[in-house]
Amino acid sequence: MGRLSLKLMLVFSLSITVSSSSSFLLHRHYHHKSHSFPLKSAKSTAKDLLSLLGTKDQASKINTQEAQQLKSCLKFLVPFTPNTSNVERIPRGRREAMEMGISSGKSDWVIENELVWWPPEAVMELARISVDSGGDPAAIQRALDPTALPVPDVEGSKEKRCELTRTPYGRRFVIEELNSYLAFLFELIAARGPSVGLNVSLDRYDLFHGHLFLATDSGRLGILFTNFGRFHAKEYPAYDKDVFPYNMGYCQIGSNLAYDDAMNLRNILWLAPLPNKSSKDWVAPGVLVVLDGHPEGIVYRELIPEYVDYVRTIYEDDFGDVAVDVNYLNVGETVANYSIFIC
Ligand SMILES: *[C@@H]1O[C@H](CO)[C@@H](O)[C@H](O)[C@H]1NC(C)=O
Numbered sequence: 001m002g003r004l005s006l007k008l009m010l011v012f013s014l015s016i017t018v019s020s021s022s023s024f025l026l027h028r029h030y031h032h033k034s035h036s037f038p039l040k041s042a043k044s045t046a047k048d049l050l051s052l053l054g055t056k057d058q059a060s061k062i063n064t065q066e067a068q069q070l071k072s073c074l075k076f077l078v079p080f081t082p083n084t085s086n087v088e089r090i091p092r093g094r095r096e097a098m099e100m101g102i103s104s105g106k107s108d109w110v111i112e113n114e115l116v117w118w119p120p121e122a123v124m125e126l127a128r129i130s131v132d133s134g135g136d137p138a139a140i141q142r143a144l145d146p147t148a149l150p151v152p153d154v155e156g157s158k159e160k161r162c163e164l165t166r167t168p169y170g171r172r173f174v175i176e177e178l179n180s181y182l183a184f185l186f187e188l189i190a191a192r193g194p195s196v197g198l199n200v201s202l203d204r205y206d207l208f209h210g211h212l213f214l215a216t217d218s219g220r221l222g223i224l225f226t227n228f229g230r231f232h233a234k235e236y237p238a239y240d241k242d243v244f245p246y247n248m249g250y251c252q253i254g255s256n257l258a259y260d261d262a263m264n265l266r267n268i269l270w271l272a273p274l275p276n277k278s279s280k281d282w283v284a285p286g287v288l289v290v291l292d293g294h295p296e297g298i299v300y301r302e303l304i305p306e307y308v309d310y311v312r313t314i315y316e317d318d319f320g321d322v323a324v325d326v327n328y329l330n331v332g333e334t335v336a337n338y339s340i341f342i343c
Pocket residue numbers: 081083084
Protein backbone atom coordinates (compact mmCIF):
# COMPACT_ATOMS: atom_id res chain seq x y z
CA MET A 1 0.00 0.00 0.00
CA GLY A 2 1.43 3.34 -0.95
CA ARG A 3 1.50 6.78 0.47
CA LEU A 4 -1.26 7.81 -1.86
CA SER A 5 -3.84 5.55 -0.30
CA LEU A 6 -2.77 6.68 3.15
CA LYS A 7 -3.29 10.24 2.11
CA LEU A 8 -6.65 9.42 0.65
CA MET A 9 -7.70 7.94 3.95
CA LEU A 10 -6.70 11.12 5.69
CA VAL A 11 -8.38 13.37 3.23
CA PHE A 12 -11.43 11.21 3.35
CA SER A 13 -11.60 11.28 7.12
CA LEU A 14 -11.58 15.05 7.06
CA SER A 15 -14.12 15.38 4.30
CA ILE A 16 -16.53 12.97 5.97
CA THR A 17 -16.42 15.07 9.05
CA VAL A 18 -16.99 18.25 7.16
CA SER A 19 -19.93 16.87 5.29
CA SER A 20 -21.50 15.38 8.39
CA SER A 21 -21.42 18.68 10.21
CA SER A 22 -21.39 21.81 8.12
CA SER A 23 -20.41 24.02 11.03
CA PHE A 24 -17.54 21.79 11.91
CA LEU A 25 -14.76 23.95 10.59
CA LEU A 26 -16.06 26.89 12.58
CA HIS A 27 -16.26 24.73 15.65
CA ARG A 28 -12.79 23.58 15.19
CA HIS A 29 -11.49 27.07 14.82
CA TYR A 30 -13.39 28.02 17.93
CA HIS A 31 -11.97 25.14 19.89
CA HIS A 32 -8.48 26.12 19.01
CA LYS A 33 -9.04 29.68 20.07
CA SER A 34 -10.72 28.67 23.28
CA HIS A 35 -7.88 26.52 24.53
CA SER A 36 -6.65 27.76 27.84
CA PHE A 37 -3.41 25.92 27.24
CA PRO A 38 -1.41 26.88 24.19
CA LEU A 39 -2.16 25.01 21.00
CA LYS A 40 0.60 22.52 20.56
CA SER A 41 2.05 20.45 17.83
CA ALA A 42 0.99 16.87 17.23
CA LYS A 43 4.37 15.83 18.50
CA SER A 44 3.98 17.47 21.85
CA THR A 45 0.41 16.17 22.21
CA ALA A 46 1.71 12.68 21.50
CA LYS A 47 4.38 13.19 24.11
CA ASP A 48 1.83 14.32 26.67
CA LEU A 49 -0.29 11.31 25.87
CA LEU A 50 2.66 9.05 26.55
CA SER A 51 3.34 10.88 29.82
CA LEU A 52 -0.27 10.47 30.84
CA LEU A 53 0.18 6.74 30.30
CA GLY A 54 3.47 6.72 32.18
CA THR A 55 4.20 7.13 35.85
CA LYS A 56 1.93 9.11 38.14
CA ASP A 57 4.66 11.68 38.43
CA GLN A 58 4.91 12.12 34.65
CA ALA A 59 1.13 12.28 34.36
CA SER A 60 0.89 14.93 37.07
CA LYS A 61 3.06 17.31 35.05
CA ILE A 62 0.54 17.64 32.25
CA ASN A 63 -1.83 20.58 32.10
CA THR A 64 -5.01 19.45 33.87
CA GLN A 65 -7.35 20.51 31.12
CA GLU A 66 -5.30 18.79 28.46
CA ALA A 67 -5.05 15.67 30.60
CA GLN A 68 -8.84 15.63 30.94
CA GLN A 69 -9.30 16.03 27.22
CA LEU A 70 -6.84 13.27 26.50
CA LYS A 71 -8.50 10.98 29.03
CA SER A 72 -11.86 11.55 27.39
CA CYS A 73 -10.41 10.04 24.20
CA LEU A 74 -8.98 6.93 25.85
CA LYS A 75 -10.87 3.67 25.67
CA PHE A 76 -8.86 1.13 27.58
CA LEU A 77 -8.90 -2.45 26.37
CA VAL A 78 -7.08 -3.43 29.55
CA PRO A 79 -7.76 -1.46 32.74
CA PHE A 80 -5.21 1.29 33.21
CA THR A 81 -3.41 0.86 36.51
CA PRO A 82 -0.71 3.48 36.93
CA ASN A 83 -0.53 2.61 40.61
CA THR A 84 0.58 -0.97 40.18
CA SER A 85 4.16 0.25 40.07
CA ASN A 86 5.12 -1.83 43.02
CA VAL A 87 8.07 -3.09 41.05
CA GLU A 88 9.62 -6.49 41.69
CA ARG A 89 6.55 -8.03 43.21
CA ILE A 90 4.37 -7.54 40.19
CA PRO A 91 6.36 -9.52 37.62
CA ARG A 92 6.54 -12.37 40.07
CA GLY A 93 2.78 -12.31 40.44
CA ARG A 94 2.49 -12.32 36.70
CA ARG A 95 4.81 -15.30 36.35
CA GLU A 96 2.83 -17.19 38.92
CA ALA A 97 -0.34 -16.38 37.05
CA MET A 98 1.12 -17.73 33.85
CA GLU A 99 2.64 -20.80 35.37
CA MET A 100 -0.31 -21.70 37.53
CA GLY A 101 -2.84 -20.36 35.07
CA ILE A 102 -6.05 -22.21 35.61
CA SER A 103 -5.08 -23.64 38.96
CA SER A 104 -4.53 -20.14 40.33
CA GLY A 105 -8.26 -19.66 39.85
CA LYS A 106 -7.71 -16.53 37.80
CA SER A 107 -10.01 -15.95 34.90
CA ASP A 108 -8.65 -15.52 31.37
CA TRP A 109 -9.63 -11.89 31.66
CA VAL A 110 -7.35 -11.34 34.64
CA ILE A 111 -4.49 -13.32 33.12
CA GLU A 112 -4.72 -11.35 29.88
CA ASN A 113 -4.69 -8.09 31.83
CA GLU A 114 -1.60 -9.21 33.68
CA LEU A 115 0.09 -10.17 30.41
CA VAL A 116 -0.39 -6.58 29.23
CA TRP A 117 0.63 -4.95 32.52
CA TRP A 118 3.66 -7.20 33.04
CA PRO A 119 4.45 -9.16 29.87
CA PRO A 120 6.63 -12.26 29.61
CA GLU A 121 10.31 -11.90 30.39
CA ALA A 122 11.49 -11.54 26.76
CA VAL A 123 9.14 -8.59 26.23
CA MET A 124 10.25 -6.95 29.48
CA GLU A 125 13.82 -7.44 28.32
CA LEU A 126 13.14 -5.79 24.96
CA ALA A 127 11.37 -2.93 26.73
CA ARG A 128 14.42 -2.35 28.87
CA ILE A 129 16.82 -2.61 25.92
CA SER A 130 14.77 0.06 24.12
CA VAL A 131 15.12 2.47 27.00
CA ASP A 132 18.76 1.63 27.73
CA SER A 133 19.65 2.16 24.06
CA GLY A 134 18.28 5.69 24.33
CA GLY A 135 15.44 4.83 21.95
CA ASP A 136 17.64 3.48 19.16
CA PRO A 137 15.60 1.49 16.59
CA ALA A 138 18.70 -0.57 15.80
CA ALA A 139 18.41 -2.12 19.24
CA ILE A 140 15.13 -3.71 18.14
CA GLN A 141 16.38 -4.63 14.70
CA ARG A 142 19.27 -6.52 16.26
CA ALA A 143 16.78 -8.76 18.05
CA LEU A 144 15.48 -10.01 14.70
CA ASP A 145 16.49 -13.22 13.02
CA PRO A 146 18.17 -12.12 9.75
CA THR A 147 16.35 -14.83 7.77
CA ALA A 148 14.12 -13.13 5.20
CA LEU A 149 10.80 -14.97 4.91
CA PRO A 150 8.82 -14.32 1.73
CA VAL A 151 5.38 -12.93 2.59
CA PRO A 152 2.98 -15.50 1.14
CA ASP A 153 -0.38 -14.85 -0.43
CA VAL A 154 -2.80 -13.42 2.11
CA GLU A 155 -6.47 -14.03 1.45
CA GLY A 156 -6.08 -13.70 -2.30
CA SER A 157 -3.99 -10.52 -2.15
CA LYS A 158 -1.55 -11.64 -4.85
CA GLU A 159 -4.28 -12.19 -7.36
CA LYS A 160 -5.40 -8.59 -6.77
CA ARG A 161 -1.80 -7.38 -7.00
CA CYS A 162 -2.19 -6.01 -3.48
CA GLU A 163 1.01 -5.61 -1.50
CA LEU A 164 0.20 -5.41 2.16
CA THR A 165 3.65 -5.17 3.61
CA ARG A 166 6.38 -2.58 3.19
CA THR A 167 8.69 -5.23 1.78
CA PRO A 168 7.92 -8.60 0.12
CA TYR A 169 9.96 -10.27 2.87
CA GLY A 170 9.38 -10.35 6.58
CA ARG A 171 11.43 -11.40 9.55
CA ARG A 172 10.75 -12.68 13.04
CA PHE A 173 12.26 -12.10 16.41
CA VAL A 174 14.89 -14.67 17.31
CA ILE A 175 13.11 -15.25 20.62
CA GLU A 176 9.84 -16.94 19.77
CA GLU A 177 8.15 -15.52 22.87
CA LEU A 178 8.35 -12.05 21.29
CA ASN A 179 6.58 -13.23 18.14
CA SER A 180 3.84 -14.93 20.09
CA TYR A 181 3.40 -11.87 22.27
CA LEU A 182 2.77 -9.76 19.17
CA ALA A 183 0.20 -12.30 17.99
CA PHE A 184 -1.37 -12.15 21.45
CA LEU A 185 -1.76 -8.37 21.17
CA PHE A 186 -3.54 -8.62 17.81
CA GLU A 187 -5.84 -11.31 19.15
CA LEU A 188 -6.55 -9.35 22.31
CA ILE A 189 -7.47 -6.22 20.36
CA ALA A 190 -9.85 -8.26 18.22
CA ALA A 191 -11.33 -10.00 21.27
CA ARG A 192 -11.80 -6.90 23.43
CA GLY A 193 -12.41 -4.25 20.80
CA PRO A 194 -16.20 -4.78 20.78
CA SER A 195 -16.33 -3.79 24.48
CA VAL A 196 -15.44 -0.24 23.40
CA GLY A 197 -17.35 -0.28 20.10
CA LEU A 198 -14.42 -1.38 17.96
CA ASN A 199 -15.28 -4.47 15.96
CA VAL A 200 -12.18 -5.52 14.12
CA SER A 201 -11.48 -8.53 12.00
CA LEU A 202 -8.01 -9.94 11.75
CA ASP A 203 -7.89 -9.87 7.99
CA ARG A 204 -6.08 -7.96 5.34
CA TYR A 205 -8.83 -5.40 4.95
CA ASP A 206 -8.96 -4.51 8.60
CA LEU A 207 -6.52 -5.12 11.44
CA PHE A 208 -3.30 -6.69 10.26
CA HIS A 209 -0.53 -4.27 10.94
CA GLY A 210 1.14 -1.90 13.37
CA HIS A 211 4.28 0.14 13.76
CA LEU A 212 6.66 -0.57 16.53
CA PHE A 213 8.29 2.59 17.85
CA LEU A 214 10.67 3.77 20.53
CA ALA A 215 9.22 6.84 22.15
CA THR A 216 10.98 10.17 21.82
CA ASP A 217 12.93 11.05 24.96
CA SER A 218 11.92 8.07 27.10
CA GLY A 219 12.76 5.30 24.62
CA ARG A 220 9.63 3.50 25.81
CA LEU A 221 8.67 0.66 23.50
CA GLY A 222 5.27 0.91 21.88
CA ILE A 223 3.15 -0.12 18.92
CA LEU A 224 0.63 2.07 17.22
CA PHE A 225 -1.98 0.04 15.42
CA THR A 226 -3.97 2.40 13.16
CA ASN A 227 -5.41 3.26 9.89
CA PHE A 228 -2.88 5.95 9.26
CA GLY A 229 0.09 3.79 8.52
CA ARG A 230 0.39 2.52 12.06
CA PHE A 231 -1.63 -0.30 13.75
CA HIS A 232 -4.13 -0.66 10.91
CA ALA A 233 -7.70 -1.33 11.87
CA LYS A 234 -10.33 -0.49 9.28
CA GLU A 235 -7.63 -0.26 6.71
CA TYR A 236 -9.54 -0.82 3.52
CA PRO A 237 -13.22 0.04 3.68
CA ALA A 238 -15.28 -1.02 0.70
CA TYR A 239 -15.85 1.46 -2.09
CA ASP A 240 -19.26 3.03 -1.74
CA LYS A 241 -20.27 5.85 -4.01
CA ASP A 242 -22.11 7.68 -1.23
CA VAL A 243 -20.21 7.16 2.02
CA PHE A 244 -16.81 6.07 0.88
CA PRO A 245 -16.24 7.25 -2.67
CA TYR A 246 -12.52 6.56 -2.61
CA ASN A 247 -10.76 4.00 -4.64
CA MET A 248 -7.79 2.93 -2.58
CA GLY A 249 -6.15 0.66 -5.06
CA TYR A 250 -5.62 -3.04 -5.38
CA CYS A 251 -5.90 -3.89 -1.69
CA GLN A 252 -9.42 -2.53 -1.48
CA ILE A 253 -10.81 -4.84 -4.16
CA GLY A 254 -13.06 -7.39 -2.45
CA SER A 255 -13.59 -5.43 0.77
CA ASN A 256 -16.98 -5.64 2.49
CA LEU A 257 -15.95 -3.41 5.33
CA ALA A 258 -18.49 -0.66 5.82
CA TYR A 259 -17.57 2.86 6.74
CA ASP A 260 -19.25 3.79 10.01
CA ASP A 261 -18.66 5.57 13.32
CA ALA A 262 -16.38 2.80 14.48
CA MET A 263 -13.88 4.33 12.06
CA ASN A 264 -13.15 6.85 14.80
CA LEU A 265 -11.58 4.04 16.77
CA ARG A 266 -8.82 3.20 14.35
CA ASN A 267 -5.83 4.07 16.48
CA ILE A 268 -4.83 1.49 19.03
CA LEU A 269 -1.82 2.05 21.23
CA TRP A 270 0.19 -0.55 23.09
CA LEU A 271 2.94 0.53 25.44
CA ALA A 272 5.40 -1.81 27.09
CA PRO A 273 6.06 -1.41 30.81
CA LEU A 274 8.45 1.44 31.55
CA PRO A 275 11.71 0.53 33.26
CA ASN A 276 13.49 2.79 35.69
CA LYS A 277 16.69 3.85 33.95
CA SER A 278 18.71 3.92 37.13
CA SER A 279 17.60 0.69 38.75
CA LYS A 280 16.21 -2.72 37.92
CA ASP A 281 12.73 -1.53 38.87
CA TRP A 282 9.76 -0.92 36.66
CA VAL A 283 7.95 2.36 37.07
CA ALA A 284 4.85 1.89 34.91
CA PRO A 285 2.94 -1.16 33.70
CA GLY A 286 2.03 -1.92 30.08
CA VAL A 287 -0.99 -0.26 28.46
CA LEU A 288 -3.45 -1.24 25.72
CA VAL A 289 -5.82 1.54 24.72
CA VAL A 290 -7.93 2.69 21.79
CA LEU A 291 -7.49 6.37 20.94
CA ASP A 292 -10.89 7.76 20.09
CA GLY A 293 -10.56 10.04 17.08
CA HIS A 294 -14.10 11.46 17.19
CA PRO A 295 -14.12 14.93 15.66
CA GLU A 296 -14.80 16.80 18.90
CA GLY A 297 -11.87 15.23 20.71
CA ILE A 298 -8.29 16.26 21.20
CA VAL A 299 -6.94 13.19 19.43
CA TYR A 300 -8.65 14.23 16.22
CA ARG A 301 -7.98 17.92 16.70
CA GLU A 302 -4.36 17.80 17.73
CA LEU A 303 -3.03 14.55 16.35
CA ILE A 304 -4.87 13.52 13.24
CA PRO A 305 -5.08 16.70 11.13
CA GLU A 306 -1.37 17.18 11.43
CA TYR A 307 -0.87 13.97 9.53
CA VAL A 308 -2.63 15.06 6.42
CA ASP A 309 0.42 16.39 4.69
CA TYR A 310 3.20 14.38 6.15
CA VAL A 311 1.78 10.96 6.82
CA ARG A 312 4.70 8.81 7.76
CA THR A 313 7.22 11.44 8.65
CA ILE A 314 5.08 13.03 11.28
CA TYR A 315 4.07 9.69 12.58
CA GLU A 316 7.67 8.85 13.32
CA ASP A 317 8.31 12.24 14.80
CA ASP A 318 5.14 12.24 16.86
CA PHE A 319 5.47 9.13 18.97
CA GLY A 320 9.06 8.25 18.44
CA ASP A 321 11.31 6.47 16.00
CA VAL A 322 9.69 3.59 14.14
CA ALA A 323 11.88 0.52 14.24
CA VAL A 324 9.80 -1.97 12.27
CA ASP A 325 6.32 -2.70 10.96
CA VAL A 326 4.58 -5.64 12.55
CA ASN A 327 2.18 -7.64 10.37
CA TYR A 328 -0.14 -10.38 11.52
CA LEU A 329 -1.23 -12.13 8.38
CA ASN A 330 -3.56 -14.98 7.70
CA VAL A 331 -1.41 -17.11 5.42
CA GLY A 332 -3.66 -20.17 5.59
CA GLU A 333 -5.18 -21.34 2.35
CA THR A 334 -8.24 -23.19 3.54
CA VAL A 335 -8.05 -22.90 7.31
CA ALA A 336 -6.95 -19.72 9.05
CA ASN A 337 -3.26 -19.78 9.92
CA TYR A 338 -1.87 -16.52 11.23
CA SER A 339 1.76 -15.64 11.19
CA ILE A 340 3.89 -12.66 12.23
CA PHE A 341 5.95 -10.88 9.59
CA ILE A 342 8.18 -8.06 10.72
CA CYS A 343 9.11 -5.70 7.90
C1 LIG B 1 -5.09 1.23 42.00
O1 LIG B 1 -6.12 2.20 42.13
C2 LIG B 1 -7.41 1.69 41.97
C3 LIG B 1 -8.39 2.84 42.01
O2 LIG B 1 -7.80 4.04 42.37
C4 LIG B 1 -7.69 0.67 43.05
O3 LIG B 1 -8.97 0.15 42.88
C5 LIG B 1 -6.67 -0.43 42.96
O4 LIG B 1 -6.84 -1.35 43.99
C6 LIG B 1 -5.26 0.14 43.04
N1 LIG B 1 -4.28 -0.93 42.78
C7 LIG B 1 -3.19 -1.06 43.52
C8 LIG B 1 -2.32 -2.22 43.18
O5 LIG B 1 -2.91 -0.32 44.43
